Amino acid sequence: MFNEIYELVTGPLAWIGWGIFLLGSVYKLASLWSLAKKKDTSSIYYTKAKFGLRSIAQWSLPFGTLGWRETPSVTVVTFVFHICLILVPIFLSAHVILWEEWFGVSIPALPNHVADVMTLLVIAGGTFFAWRRFSVPEVAFVTSGHDWFVLGVVVAPFLTGFLAYHQIFNYEVMIVLHVITGIAWLALIPFTRLSHMLVSWYSRAYIGSEFQGVRHCKDW
Amino acid sequence: MKKPVFDRKIEDIGLETGTSRLTPEKIQETIQNVLASETGAKLKVYHDTCVRCGLCSKACHYYVSHDGDPTYSPVGKVVQTMAVMIDKKGKVDADFIYRAAQIAYTECNLCRRCIHYCPLGIDTGYIMSMVRRICHKLGVTPQYIQDTAHSHSATMNQMWVKDDEWIDSLLWQEEEARDEFPDMRIPLDKEGADIMYSVIAPEPKFRTHLIYQAGAIMHEAGADWTMPTLHGWDNSDMAMFSGDFEIMGRLKRDHFERAQKLKVNRIVMGECGHAFRSVYDQGNRWLGWADYPVEVVHSVEYFADLLRTGKIKMAQKVKGPITIQDPCNIIRGRGLMEDLRYVAHAIADEVIEMTPSLEHNYCCAAGGGVINCGPPFKNVRVNGNKAKADQLRRVKEQGVDLCLCPCHNCHGGLEDIIHSNELGIDLKFIGDIIYANMVKTKAVEE
Structure with a gap:
């Protein structure tokens, strides 16, 4: 029974999941781009790679911006959370085997104890964000069911994987x-707030270009 | 945790009359129309990707000044206005629209300080200006700012200044100034002049001495300049803030076309922030120009140039330390901080910076059309900017008695904050100080 379910979820279900993610992402990006070309031409016009990359680089530095400096705890947790969130699923040794098995790609693996700590850091980060959603007034005020759902979706694979x-x-x-x-x-990445993973590079680059290019002022 | 509620409705006849005429159908249709025809991927991305982290909160002077009341945070304002309009597809009631208008018109200065706080680059100022656009289209605007928009529409200036009154004001100031500078003229409609000098309508209306001073400085610097007698002389643009983008476009076109008809090389504009925003950022885009069709030089840049090139020399500097108010629309909006510092150091012995300063400075809470919403909302912006009062108090404690303030809105806002908090700081335009302390080679001997 277990084997059959396992085969199902790692077989057809996984392919469906990957398919939704990839096709959904392409659809999301393509539809937004087409809408932007129709309705936001001035925004596209002012967006320049030089300013965009400068902005992304600056915001990729912990404490590199006014916002990151203002709330240090959130800055530290945000960086650690996102780094672990991306690296663990890719470089976990058990997943490295799957990459090889499914796609024939061979990549180095994280030592298990390192991946274990990183997983705990994701769970801890998620707990911190949950605490903020409960207890910090400016976050609680703007938190809706969607935000809880997304947080749950993000942390669940790490929690279950750890267990x-x-x-x-x-x-x-x-x-x-x-x-x-x-x-x-x-x-769910293309269809929830998680889509910031796909599109926020561009919104960052755009506002960076508006500030540096048009307003002659840094955006950090 | 119990979520706070919005309980600060302010009576305004414009908002009241406007909402009384609404029907659910009209509201929904208008919102849907604006969202479909005037917004696109930008708003959608902002709406879809904001992760509600709350980091933008500390950027906002309203939030800081209200001891962390989340209903004043940038994202808090979005979830009370645009986010609901989008999620409910425009199915909101008239009370909601009243609240949304009050938030968007009077509790956000569109200063964009929150850009420095949002990792995802979400432009809350843009979102709030689209809320205003919807409210404008619904006819729900605060009475006072709507009156200025009407004035723009009817007279092409902000203050119902009639054509003859405008010319009279210029001639009057010329006559006054000629007592001091016998050869000074305010050249009217001089075709082919190097500079067209444009001002905002409050200058002829109640700060007329600024025109005198500008004339004196231009005269002393030997500038080849002119002022127009016909509409297009007013560079201000409250329609941009009321959400009446059609009028905004008309105003900017008129202003630029006046300069083009006079065949000048460039426009120099008085010490105003929002008018500058409307030429380099919003008005030009509405008209389809990437930048402006005639070069526009802000007074801060112009004065810096006059002082650098020695066309104007200071006979004396201001004694004692001064501080600088960095106006959003020329600093965060156009990066004139270095020129402003150059000018400040050229005209004063010592400059003590506010904290924060430069592009991180707090807004005056009068900009973005908030002061133009008039007396009903005066307390909103004064009580909503204790952050500015604290900033000023800190430099006052270091011995500052004078604040350089090169923006009309900042003047209005800071004046009320200084008065209300009994801070005892004088506000000056750059022109005030240059005029008073420059070497006057062309003036009569005293």
Whole structure:
């Protein structure tokens, strides 16, 4: 029974998940670009690679901007959270095997204990963000069900993966939940606030260009 | 945690009359029309990707001044206005529109300080200006700012200045100035002059001495300049802030076309922030120009040039330290901070910077059309800017008695804040100080 479910979630379901993620992302980007060309031509006109890259670089530096300096705890957690969030799913040794198996791609793996700590950091980061959504008035005021859902979707694969790896609770249930939540995580990127992963590079580059190019002023 | 609610409705006849005429159908249709025809991927991306982290909160002087009340944070204002309009596809009621208008017109100065705080680059100022656009189209605008927009529409200036009154004001100031500078003229409609000098309508209306001073400085510098007698002389643009972009476009076209008809090389504009924004940022784009069709030089740049090239020399500098108010629309908007510093150091012995300063400076809370919403909302901007009062108090404690303030809106806003908080700081335009302390080679001997 377990084997069949496992085969299902790592087989057809995974392909569907990847398909939704990839096609959904292409659709999202293409539809936004086409809308922008129709309605936001001036924004496209002012966007310049030089200013955009400068802005992205500056905002990629922890404490490199006024905003990052103003709330240090959020800055530290945000950077650690996002770095671990991206690196662990790609370079976890168990996933490295899957890359090889599914796509024939061979990449180096993170040592297991490092990946384990990074996973905990994602869970801790998610907990911190959840605490902010509850307790910090300016965050609580603007938090809706969507935000909780997205936070849950993001942290769930890490939590279930951690529990499965350490064989806490029922391994078989956990690993299946891990795969399902991981697929949901991917598939939901184009259709939720997680789409900031896809498009915020451009909104950053655009506003950076407006500031540096038109307003002769830094945007950080 | 119990979420705070918006409980600060202010009575305004414009908002009241406007909302009384609304029907649910009209509201929905208008919102949907604006969203579909005037917004696009930019607003959609902002709406879809804002992760509600709240980092922008500390950027906003309203939020800071209200002890962290989240209903004043930039994202807090978005979730009370545009986010609901989009999510509910325009199905909101008249009370909602009243609240949205009050927030967008009077609790956001479109100063864009929050850009320095948002990692995703979300432009809350743009979102608020689109809320204003919707309110304008619904006919729900604060009475006072709507009156200025009407004035723009009917007279092409902001203050119902009639054509003959305008010319009279110029002639009057010329006559006054000729007591001091016997050969001084305010050249009217001089075709082919190097400079067309344009001002905002409050100058002829109640700050007429600024025209005298500008004339004196131009005269002393030997500038080849002119002022137009016909419409297009007013560079101000409250329609940009009321959401009446059609009028905004007419105004900017008129201003530029006046300069083109006079065949001048460039426009020099008085010490105003929002008018500058409307020529390099919003008005020009509405008309389809990437930049302006006639070069526009702000007074800060012009004065810096006069002082650098020695065309104007200071006979004396201001004694004691001064501070600088960096107006959003010329600093965060156009990067004139270095020129402003050059001027400040050229005219004063010592400059003590406010904290924060330069592009990170706090807004005066009068800009973005807020002061133009008139007396009903005066307390909104004065109480909403304790952050500015604290900033000023800190430099006052360091011995500053004078604040250089090269923007009309900042003057109005800071004047009220200084008065209300009994800070005892004088506000001056650059022109005030240059005129008073420059070497006057062409003046009568005293």
